[in-house]
Amino acid sequence: MEPILLEPAAKGLYGELKVPGDKSISHRAVMFGAISSGITTAKNFLPGEDCLNTVSCFRKLGVDIETSGTEVRINGKGLDGLKEFEGLLDVGNSGTTIRLMMGLLSGRPFTSHITGDESIAKRPMNRVTSPLLEMGAKIEGRENGKYAPITISGGRLNALTYSMPVASAQVKSAVLLAGLQAEGETVIKELAPTRDHTERMIRLFGGNVTTSGKNISIKGGQQLKAADIEVPGDISSAAFFLAAGSIVPGSEILLRNVGLNWTRSGIFDVMEKMGANLSIDRKEESFEPVGDIRINYSKLKGTTIEGGLIPRLIDELPIIALLGTQAEGETIIRDAAELRVKETDRIETVAAELRKLGAQIETTDDGMVITGGTNLHGGTVSSHGDHRIGMMLAIASLICKKEVTLEDPASIAISYPNFFTHLAKLR
Numbered sequence: 001m002e003p004i005l006l007e008p009a010a011k012g013l014y015g016e017l018k019v020p021g022d023k024s025i026s027h028r029a030v031m032f033g034a035i036s037s038g039i040t041t042a043k044n045f046l047p048g049e050d051c052l053n054t055v056s057c058f059r060k061l062g063v064d065i066e067t068s069g070t071e072v073r074i075n076g077k078g079l080d081g082l083k084e085f086e087g088l089l090d091v092g093n094s095g096t097t098i099r100l101m102m103g104l105l106s107g108r109p110f111t112s113h114i115t116g117d118e119s120i121a122k123r124p125m126n127r128v129t130s131p132l133l134e135m136g137a138k139i140e141g142r143e144n145g146k147y148a149p150i151t152i153s154g155g156r157l158n159a160l161t162y163s164m165p166v167a168s169a170q171v172k173s174a175v176l177l178a179g180l181q182a183e184g185e186t187v188i189k190e191l192a193p194t195r196d197h198t199e200r201m202i203r204l205f206g207g208n209v210t211t212s213g214k215n216i217s218i219k220g221g222q223q224l225k226a227a228d229i230e231v232p233g234d235i236s237s238a239a240f241f242l243a244a245g246s247i248v249p250g251s252e253i254l255l256r257n258v259g260l261n262w263t264r265s266g267i268f269d270v271m272e273k274m275g276a277n278l279s280i281d282r283k284e285e286s287f288e289p290v291g292d293i294r295i296n297y298s299k300l301k302g303t304t305i306e307g308g309l310i311p312r313l314i315d316e317l318p319i320i321a322l323l324g325t326q327a328e329g330e331t332i333i334r335d336a337a338e339l340r341v342k343e344t345d346r347i348e349t350v351a352a353e354l355r356k357l358g359a360q361i362e363t364t365d366d367g368m369v370i371t372g373g374t375n376l377h378g379g380t381v382s383s384h385g386d387h388r389i390g391m392m393l394a395i396a397s398l399i400c401k402k403e404v405t406l407e408d409p410a411s412i413a414i415s416y417p418n419f420f421t422h423l424a425k426l427r
């Protein structure tokens with residue numbers, strides 16, 4: 001796709017939006033629908049490229065899945081309904097798809113080959129390979145199973161007690177999906193709480209998983225039953241408009257039906273600490289909490305973001321860095337080395353691209369130090385194929401003195417296909 005020219009905002013952003021369905025929950029709706037028995041329907045499903053790749057992989061594994069816009073119907077035949085696919089299962093750009101599928105396919109009695117794009121080929125898979133090997137799976141990949149393409153010869157698994165070396169919902173979910181098929185009880189010990197959509201979904205599908213402090217346990221041999229799901233709006237997508245509303249003077253934006261799961265809502269803690277004018281109207285809770293969020297422009301102040309807060313806002317750190325450039329004083333991000341192994345090295349990409357617009361950001365091993373109160377000028381920047389970097393830069397362009405040319409804007413469709421239509425609605 002051609003670069004796109006983005007004009008600064010002439011006035012405040014105003015209006016209301018329903019952001020698309022949550023990416024993490026959409027992936028899991030397809031996966032759990034596929035391994036349960038009966039018809040699962042998901043409404044407000046995210047038709048972004050990552051989730052469509054999950055659909056395509058499960059179709060290849062023999063699951064009948066119908067999609068129509070944001071509605072998906074999955075005809076699950078239980079775990080045994082998955083059939084060997086001799087070709088390549090291609091996850092595209094989606095880390096969630098490859099890592100969760102590795103856990104699931106480790107317990108299936110056939111061989112699977114999983115691959116993805118250039119970015120996936122650079123992301124570490126050993127964090128998943130290693131507990132799965134301990135459970136008895138046979139996994140091969142480049143550099144001793146560290147990188148995709150990955151080949152899994154699945155079969156009987158033994159339960160495992162696993163202390164996670166990183167705070168990662170993808171690793172936790174992969175081990176849970178393997179644990180669901182293993183002999184005995186698998187116990188996962190988390191370093192810090194990470195998103196708990198897998199645990200919630202297992203319960204919604206009639207399974208049993210227990211959480212006690214940082215320990216999560218699951219017994220093998222459970223059969224899951226189909227469920228009907230209404231996917232909440234994605235808080236990680238909402239975050240771009242929360243940021244826009246709080247840095248473009250005169251703005252007032254209402255975001256409806258956004259997921260408010262505590263394990264994902266660290267962005268609220270940070271924005272409140274920065275002095276953002278944010279109010280949340282919580283709705284009655286279903287399997288995931290949802291509500292409406294109103295944001296008004298206000299002056300921000302710098303803050304420090306670290307420790308257990310990081311996994312609760314990991315995907316929001318690029319847009320939080322932009323907030324930091326506009327706040328009074330310094331904003332410091334620490335303990336976020338995980339950013340280096342996302343779609344791009346998000347510490348270096350955020351800093352390099354925002355510097356092109358005039359920001360002052362120093363990178364550290366595990367974060368950034370962002371100087372506040374900087375005026376951004378125009379320029380040419382790139383998403384580097386990373387959807388969150390692309391959206392962050394598009395929001396930055398609103399407060400730039402001159403136009404911004406954004407290269408590789410197509411990547412935004414990975415998680416937010418109608419992002420530019422929504423942005424135009426608010427202008």
Ligand SMILES: O=C(O)C1=C[C@@H](OP(=O)(O)O)[C@@H](O)[C@H](O)C1
Nearest residue numbers: 024096167168169170171314315
């Ligand atoms: O489980 C998930 O759906 C996700 C977990 C996070 O990754 P990690 O588990 O690698 O932290 C997050 O960054 C990703 O966007 C989605």
Ligand SMILES: C=C(OP(=O)(O)O)C(=O)O
Nearest residue numbers: 093094095096315342388
């Ligand atoms: C890191 C992300 O996704 P994934 O790991 O699924 O590629 C993301 O969406 O920001």
